[in-house]
Amino acid sequence: QVQLVESGGGSVQSGGSLRLSCTASADGFEFDYMAWYYQILGFQRELVAAMPSEGDAIYVDSVKGRFTIFRDYAKNTVYLQMNNLKSEDTAVYYCYASGTKVVNVEGARVRREFWGQGTQVTVYS
Numbered sequence: 001q002v003q004l005v006e007s008g009g010g011s012v013q014s015g016g017s018l019r020l021s022c023t024a025s026a027d028g029f030e031f032d033y034m035a036w037y038y039q040i041l042g043f044q045r046e047l048v049a050a051m052p053s054e055g056d057a058i059y060v061d062s063v064k065g066r067f068t069i070f071r072d073y074a075k076n077t078v079y080l081q082m083n084n085l086k087s088e089d090t091a092v093y094y095c096y097a098s099g100t101k102v103v104n105v106e107g108a109r110v111r112r113e114f115w116g117q118g119t120q121v122t123v124y125s
Contacts, residue, residue, distance in 0.1 A: 001025075001027060002024060002025055002026070002027045002029055002097075002112070002114050003024070003025045003114075004022050004023070004024050004095045004096075004097055004114050004115065004116035004117075005022065005023050005025075005116065005117075006020065006021065006022045006093070006094075006095050006116040006117060006118070006119045007020070007021050007022075007119065008020040008021050008119065009093060009119030009120050009121050010120075010121070010122070011122040011123075011124060012085055012121075012122070012123055012124075013123070013124060013125075014085060014086060014087055014123055014124065014125050015084055015085065016085050016123070017081070017082060017083045017084075017085065018082045018085065018121060019079060019080070019081050019082070020036065020079065020080040020082070020093055020095075020119060020121075021077055021078070021079050021080075022034070022036075022077065022078050022079075022095030022097075022116055023075060023076060023077045024076040024077070024095075024097050024099075024114065025076075026076050027101075028101045028102070029097075029099040029100065029101045029112065030099050030100055030101070031053075031076060031097045031098065031099035032052065032053040032054075032098065032099060032100070033050065033051075033052050033053070033097070033098040033099070034050070034051050034071060034078040034095070034096065034097045034098075035047060035048075035049060035050035035051065035058075035069075035078075035095075035096045035097075036048045036049050036050075036069060036078070036080045036093055036094070036095060036096070037093070037094045037096055038089075038091035038092065038093045038094070038121075039091055039092050039094065039118075040090070040091045040092075045094060046060070047060060048060055048063055048067065048080070048093070049063065049067055049068075049069035049080060050069065051069045051070065051071050051078060053073075057069050057070075062088070063082075063089075066082065066083050066084045066085075067080060067081065067082050067083070068080070068081040068083075069081075078095065078097075080093070082121070085121075085123045086123060087123050087124070087125055088123075089121060089123050090121060090122050090123050091120075091121060092118040092119065092120050092121075093118065093119050093120075093121055094115055094116050094117075094118045094119075095115070095116035096113070096114070096115055096116070097113070097114045098111065098112070098113045098114075099111070099112065099114075100112075
């Protein structure tokens with residue numbers, strides 16, 4: 001059973017920093033895509049930043065230059081470093097992982113997606 005365990009949320013004054021982390025229990029999966037989403041109450045969940053195994057990181061325009069996503073592949077962990085936080089960054093942040101796993105002796109793979117439980121980030125003035 002794959003679990004994504006998040007940590008690092010909290011309350012911070014505007015202009016401050018937080019670092020979110022998310023560790024995936026692998027259960028045989030190889031995660032080639034990990035990302036962070038955020039959700040404000042009453043609105044849809046939206047992508048903040050993504051880290052594919054190949055290629056460049058992806059950021060929503062509102063966080064470019066302030067947030068950095070990076071991974072520790074050995075630990076199956078993805079981080080979101082958030083600097084110069086603003087009140088509009090206040091939301092529940094969710095970790096997302098997509099990966100594949102070998103399911104038979106022929107090497108066939110299945111792909112699954114997983115979500116973390118969410119961690120609250122509150123930025124106050």
